[in-house]
Amino acid sequence: MPTESLTIVDNRSGKSYEIPIQDGAVRAADLRQIKTSPDDFGLMSYDPAYLNTAACRSAVCTNASSTQRDSASTSRSFAPQMSLSTTYGSMP
Secondary structure (H helix, E strand, O other): OOOOEEEOOOOOOOEEOOOOOOOEOHHHHHHOOOOOOOOOOOOOOHHHHHHHOOOOOOOOOHHHHHHHHHOOOOOOOOOOOOOOOOOOOOOO
């Protein structure tokens, strides 16, 4: 099976770059290798209003290890807590 990748040719320099595709997306950080000179920061991506930004894959686990569960006091419950919140301003 062929490797999933995107080939980019920089018309400024004529150089060719191979960017991996994973889950139908390229990583914006992979574009940083495209430079016009060694002291160049690298190409940045710009996505106004997040119209073409992909969601990420997460492997966050909230289960306690068996050692932590076994050592927890029987008089209280041991349950790891995870809280994520984002504020985007007031709702109308």
